[in-house]
Amino acid sequence: MTRVADIQLQLRRxxxxxAKYDLLIQVDDSRLEKKDRTANEPVQxxxxxxxxxxxxxxxxxDKDRxxxxxxxxxDKVLAAERPQFRPE
Known part of the structure; x- marks a missing residue:
């Protein structure tokens, strides 16, 4: 596992x-496995x-990279994915 910012990445294949790869992403306490992703495809x-x-x-x-x-x-405040509640 390689640590990058707040996450850890591991190249599987x-x-x-x-131009395909498999990637394991560890975020917080969960693991996300992304399989058969192609180059220049964003993984969110x-x-x-x-x-x-x-x-x-x-x-x-590349072969192993x-x-x-x-x-x-x-801006972490504006980027949060929470629903905005408006008082009526």
Missing amino acids: TDPKK FLVGRDKLRYEVVVNYV IRGYLSTPK
């Missing part, structure tokens, strides 16, 4: 010919009590 998931939306995008798939980036929200 790669297929460079088809929610993190923390505030349900912040994180996104992993893999740009290159993937390269890409993790996108996190800049």
Whole structure:
């Protein structure tokens, strides 16, 4: 497992010919397994009590390595995925 920001990532399998990969994401106390994802396909998931939306995008798939980036929200208050209740 490789720690990146608030999450941990583990590469399970790669297929460079088809540009596909399997990835295990550990967030908080849960594990998410993403199978048969392709390069440049965004993988979104929610993190923390505030349900912040994180996104992993893999740009290159090599034999035993993937390269890409993790996108996190800049403003955590505005990015929370909670329903907004309006008093009537």
